[in-house]
Amino acid sequence: MENQTNVNEFILVGLSNYPELQFFLFLVFLVIYLITLVGNMIIMLVIRADPHLHTPMYFFLSHLSFVDICYSSAIVPKMLVNFLAKHKTISVNGCLAQMFFILLSAGTEVFVLSAMAYDRYAAICHPLHYVGTMNKRVSRQLVGGSWIMGLLYSLVNTVPVLKLHFCGPNEIRHFSCELPPLLQLSCNGTFINKIALLSSAVIFGFSSFLFTLVSYIHIISTILRIRSTEGRRKAFSTCSSHLIVVVLLFVTALSQYMKSSSVASLFLDELFSIQYSILTPMLNPIIYSLKNKDVKTALTRILGKIQVSHAM
Template identity: 75%
Template sequence: MESPLTLILIIHILAGHYLEMENHTTVTELILLGLSSDKQIQILLFFVFLVIYLITVVGNTVIMLVIRADSNLHTPMYFFLFHLSLVDICYSSTIVPNMLVNLLAKHKTISVNACFTQMFFIFLSASCELFMLSAMAYDRYAAICNPLHYARTMNKRVCRQLVGASWTIGLIHSLVNTVPVFKLHFCGPNEIGHFSCELPPLLTLSCTEAHTNKTALLSSAILISFGTFLLTLVSYICIISTILRIHSAEGRRKAFSTCSSHLLVVTFLYVTAFVQYMKSSYVSSLVLDKFFSIQYSILTPMLNPIIYSLKNKEVKMALGRILKLSISQSV
């Protein structure tokens, strides 16, 4: 016959096991803490980001329509710009609408599956953005450094292949980082200190080992970010070197004007990303992380069409022709 002490020990072990099982209840919803818990600030942020989103969608849509409507813009550079605008709309629409809902909602929840879906499209859009900008840098390299062979180098087939490769690699990158997440178990806590479902804060909530996920994230991020950065950097080193060898100041100005918009967009994006990921741990904070995330995932898609329309004479001329034609037809 077992002693009372043994029975107490067995009961204690069973109770502990039961409590452990209770504590590992599968989480079905996640809470996005967002940018602020203050109601008045949330309402202000709602209108600010609503305006940003409307400018993003309208601006990029106008760019796409102008490029499609004007035959003078049916060139490789504007073919890539068309797809860059499409990516920017997808990127912003992946994050901002849900963010706007949460700014006004009392319970800022998102289902686990919806969170995974949002994360998938964030990876896809971000990867495509980088590859599309690299393709545009290569296009400018071909136009300035090898103008006599430009038509053959950047023919329609090559342009379609570069765009197709951008979407394909973006899809692979997204699947590599999203599919392993489905094997993780989330049992609480379920609060994400962010306004969107990004992988790093999500991995901290996992109750199971996430070493494979962290390795996949780090490896793919290094491969894609540094790969596209080096391609863009080498292209612009060659471009600048070629421009500096042009004897006339007018020739240098014209050559530089063809890539100034793209160079401004690339600089803005990479400087922001570089500052975020290379900043010292002493200045690392949740507020700074949110700020930089807003800058490259929400502000950049809005600024791209503004930069290309304000600094690009051909786009402004095409837009003017379309407006005149619309007015003349309506009269």
């Protein structure tokens, strides 16, 4: 159904309360975005170039890096434009498109992280069956399923918005077209939208979180049963980077959606959103580069080859 509205554009008022800081914020988020792009691209290129990293774990990591680029690119470029623009507007269709890609990226990232948790569970808890369990076909199916689930999550929440009527006001109290602040501007009922948002959060988000949590309960239990300290250290090192990324994403996302309405504020909403949608995609490649010996070794090996080729 075509979205009929008296509003032709929305105003994104987030992070605009301090006019004197707009150029400074532009520089800060530009640097964050460039680090996100370069860091995740390096991870993807290193994994593709080094045969030692052609394993399920790094196959998932390369797709996580791609999702992080998509996630950040759905939000930050428009933010950068608005920092320098006098009128911080976005068209209705542009806003709906941005919301669709934000939901798609967020949903897909959650499920890719769950697939990575299952990979670590299979590797640590059932090492003798790992090669058969996590073959190329299964890895591709898990990644494909992650994108399908992300698409379903996005469609479930985007399609009902097309039926809403926006007649003013048109100020979105956020720096991007996220669903909750957009629903506040609707001139007709949003009951179906709120039900869709709550149901999808439980079905997609909580189920993924629960799956990841159960996987790590088994992983930690298995690691604690290893007798040697060195063995426990090596086992934990294979999943420590992923665990840090999971904690960063889920803690901030859950804090955002489970906080009491009494502590709700524009500042807290934006702070949590910046953490899980902008900072986390930047931090992921840094965490995997610093905490993962294989990635550091592969990067050193590739840089060495480049230096040798230039010297010849």
